[in-house]
Amino acid sequence: MNNAKVSNSANISTSFSGAGFKGAGFRGPWTLLKKELLRFWRVAFQTVAAPVITALLYLLIFAHVLAGHVQVYNGVPYTEFLIPGLIMMSVLQNAFANSSSSLIQSKVMGNLVFVLLTPLTHFQFFVAFLCAAIIRGLVVGLCIYLVAMWFVDIHIANPLLVFAFALLGSALLGTFGIIAGIWADRFDQMAAFQNFIIMPLSFLSGVFYSIHSLPPFWQKLSQLNPFFYMIDGFRYGFFGKGDVSPLTSLCIVGVSLLVLALITLKMLKSGYKLRA
Numbered sequence: 001m002n003n004a005k006v007s008n009s010a011n012i013s014t015s016f017s018g019a020g021f022k023g024a025g026f027r028g029p030w031t032l033l034k035k036e037l038l039r040f041w042r043v044a045f046q047t048v049a050a051p052v053i054t055a056l057l058y059l060l061i062f063a064h065v066l067a068g069h070v071q072v073y074n075g076v077p078y079t080e081f082l083i084p085g086l087i088m089m090s091v092l093q094n095a096f097a098n099s100s101s102s103l104i105q106s107k108v109m110g111n112l113v114f115v116l117l118t119p120l121t122h123f124q125f126f127v128a129f130l131c132a133a134i135i136r137g138l139v140v141g142l143c144i145y146l147v148a149m150w151f152v153d154i155h156i157a158n159p160l161l162v163f164a165f166a167l168l169g170s171a172l173l174g175t176f177g178i179i180a181g182i183w184a185d186r187f188d189q190m191a192a193f194q195n196f197i198i199m200p201l202s203f204l205s206g207v208f209y210s211i212h213s214l215p216p217f218w219q220k221l222s223q224l225n226p227f228f229y230m231i232d233g234f235r236y237g238f239f240g241k242g243d244v245s246p247l248t249s250l251c252i253v254g255v256s257l258l259v260l261a262l263i264t265l266k267m268l269k270s271g272y273k274l275r276a
Helices: 002-024 027-041 044-066 078-109 112-116 122-148 159-183 187-203 216-222 226-239 246-270
Strands: none
Touching: 027 044, 027 078, 027 122, 044 078, 044 122, 078 112, 078 122, 078 159, 078 187, 078 226, 122 159, 122 246, 159 187, 159 226, 159 246, 187 226, 226 246
């Protein structure tokens, strides 16, 4: 009799905890998000300061070499043209690095199972990792912008457009980072994503130049690069000038994000490479 009461009490307690979790809605994802934020913030010198220093070095070197020889937009000095591209490139790379590195580290070290055992749904899992990636990308971008202001007086023509592309771009690369982290089983496989996909697409996206300076064939090829639309749209928000319409860029980036998000959610729901 007593055993039955204990069993019933345990069942009720478990049901209540589950109902409370679902009722709160955000408690579980917030806990996971907080863990992810603390993970990169505790090594901020590596995850935030290092990308800022790298972007600053790019700015100093390219500005010194090309500032007096290149002018992409009328009335816009090359150094000023360069800054939005460097900011956005860093935002994208760090959003990808945050979600992908967290997942691959958890898989290799074997502690991902503790996250999978929680009553989080696959959607909540996705949202927590995605928000952490977005926040890291935006923090790095903001830091680069503040540092760059010491060198160039930067004016933003359309702050809403700048924020929209930074948010969508970091979300897109954060989602891609989750896909990479799920697929990869070893650190060298993750490095292949970074070295053979993220870095080439970043450098060939118009960060340091306008695609109108390229031959027609390479212009068409550049337009197949989704990174180009994120960087060009972000730069349009600064100067009100770009290589393509910002509406076109927003549509392409938005559709790309939707497709990758659906793929990621399907992978998480099926437990692909996450559950034995």
